[in-house]
Amino acid sequence: MEGALACRFIVDKIAASDTLRLNGGAGHGRPDRQFTGRCNVKVPVEITINGKSYSGEVEARQLLVHFIREEVGLTGTKVGCDTSQCGSCTVKLDGAATKACTVLTVQASGSEVTTIEGLADGSDLHPLQEAFWNKHGLQCGFCTPGMIIAADELLRKNPSPSRSEIRHGLEGNICRCTGYQNIVLAVEDAARSMGGA
Numbered sequence: 588m589e590g591a592l593a594c595r596f597i598v599d600k601i602a603a604s605d606t607l608r609l610n611g612g613a614g615h616g617r618p619d620r621q622f623t624g625r626c627n628v629k630v631p632v633e634i635t636i637n638g639k640s641y642s643g644e645v646e647a648r649q650l651l652v653h654f655i656r657e658e659v660g661l662t663g664t665k666v667g668c669d670t671s672q673c674g675s676c677t678v679k680l681d682g683a684a685t686k687a688c689t690v691l692t693v694q695a696s697g698s699e700v701t702t703i704e705g706l707a708d709g710s711d712l713h714p715l716q717e718a719f720w721n722k723h724g725l726q727c728g729f730c731t732p733g734m735i736i737a738a739d740e741l742l743r744k745n746p747s748p749s750r751s752e753i754r755h756g757l758e759g760n761i762c763r764c765t766g767y768q769n770i771v772l773a774v775e776d777a778a779r780s781m782g783g784a
């Protein structure tokens with residue numbers, strides 16, 4: 588099997604298998620398996636992002652983060668590395684915080700994605716967004732979208748985290764500016780306003 592046929596075979600295998608979902612969560616983003624082959628086969632996808640359905644054809648090798656940023660135009664989600672380390676690309680994929688640079692677009696077909704743009708309720712900021720604003724949990728802001736999505740998952744799993752649990756919960760997200768202290772304070776503040784700690 589060679590050329591386009593081989594690519595098609597791989598794409599079908601990936602699309603059909605949940606076990607090839609690449610990332611378990613924001614803090615644990617090493618891929619189980621990476622699809623690195625050169626493959627220009629176009630594959631139809633349909634993905635719901637922030638409640639709106641997007642469909643089209645994408646290259647089989649395209650990463651979800653590039654679909655979100657370049658095809659849908661939601662640039663709040665950032666690309667900060669090419670090694671699945673920084674967490675700046677973190678989105679919710681079917682509710683789970685996921686590094687969007689570790690998932691192929693084709694793997695996300697049929698799924699629901701929430702990006703930082705979808706977290707607010709209209710003009711009302713999400714409590715985490717408010718808290719990052721109020722507690723100065725950012726400087727350049729590059730890591731902030733991924734940090735907030737990861738913090739959202741943390742607070743859903745643990746509504747009253749200790750400071751050390753917050754640090755542990757966000758260990759898959761790297762910030763090069765803040766020294767993390769105000770990020771921890773912001774998450775603590777959001778937990779309080781969301782009815783937790």
Ligand code: FES
Nearest residue numbers: 667673674676688
């Ligand atoms: S861009 Fe995805 S982890 Fe860095």
Ligand code: FES
Nearest residue numbers: 726728762763764
């Ligand atoms: S605020 Fe600059 S990287 Fe975090």
